[in-house]
Amino acid sequence: QKEVEQDPGPLSVPEGAIVSLNCTYSNSAFQYFMWYRQYSRKGPELLMYTYSSGNKEDGRFTAQVDKSSKYISLFIRDSQPSDSATYLCAMKRGNKLVFGAGTILRVKS
Amino acid sequence: KAGVTQTPRYLIKTRGQQVTLSCSPISGHRSVSWYQQTPGQGLQFLFEYFSETQRNKGNFPGRFSGRQFSNSRSEMNVSTLELGDSALYLCASSPWTSGKDEQFFGPGTRLTVL
Numbered sequence: 400q401k402e403v404e405q406d407p408g409p410l411s412v413p414e415g416a417i418v419s420l421n422c423t424y425s426n427s428a429f430q431y432f433m434w435y436r437q438y439s440r441k442g443p444e445l446l447m448y449t450y451s452s453g454n455k456e457d458g459r460f461t462a463q464v465d466k467s468s469k470y471i472s473l474f475i476r477d478s479q480p481s482d483s484a485t486y487l488c489a490m491k492r493g494n495k496l497v498f499g500a501g502t503i504l505r506v507k508s
Numbered sequence: 509k510a511g512v513t514q515t516p517r518y519l520i521k522t523r524g525q526q527v528t529l530s531c532s533p534i535s536g537h538r539s540v541s542w543y544q545q546t547p548g549q550g551l552q553f554l555f556e557y558f559s560e561t562q563r564n565k566g567n568f569p570g571r572f573s574g575r576q577f578s579n580s581r582s583e584m585n586v587s588t589l590e591l592g593d594s595a596l597y598l599c600a601s602s603p604w605t606s607g608k609d610e611q612f613f614g615p616g617t618r619l620t621v622l
Contacts (some may be wrong), residue, residue: 496541
């Protein structure tokens with residue numbers, strides 16, 4: 400079993416939809432939680448960074464962490480075609496960063 | 509601030525050859541990590557360097573090695589290339605002033621092994 404599980408998709412939504420991306424994890428030692436966005440042929444770009452349970456909002460993006468359930472989510476409001484990318488969750492324990500497989504998101508205009 | 513830079517961006521090699529990839533971190537960042545990204549395995553951690561010392565290592569064979577220089581620039585080397593080494597190699601830098609420092613990625617080097 401992988402430490403971090405993420406559905407690879409693809410997830411296809413119409414423009415303007417609310418998108419929900421999720422990851423589960425098995426190791427309670429993870430302390431920090433991140434979401435990265437990766438466009439084709441580019442390196443991952445950090446979107447959100449949280450280290451406690453609860454919600455963190457930044458513009459159209461909301462990151463949610465539930466440590467008791469070992470579950471994290473990224474919500475994208477009013478999705479745009481420019482949001483089409485692969486979204487990677489990542490979790491850190493000590494110095495080690497572990498990534499999920501990434502979810503391919505396609506927002507259709 | 510300039511971001512993480514990686515050279516070269518694209519590389520084609522044949523089996524058995526060796527390759528060296530270079531990474532320049534964001535100015536002031538002291539930690540450099542390397543990752544391999546493939547469609548099948550996703551992003552996998554190779555190793556991390558901090559102040560010229562390897563601090564962490566992933567589960568890759570000894571053919572994969574790296575080093576960091578006093579100016580924090582880092583190189584990784586892959587010897588005796590195999591077809592399965594074809595991948596996007598990503599470098600990420602971090603200031604590492606506390607445990608929660610986030611990592612910033614470069615654009616990657618796409619290696620194709622023929």
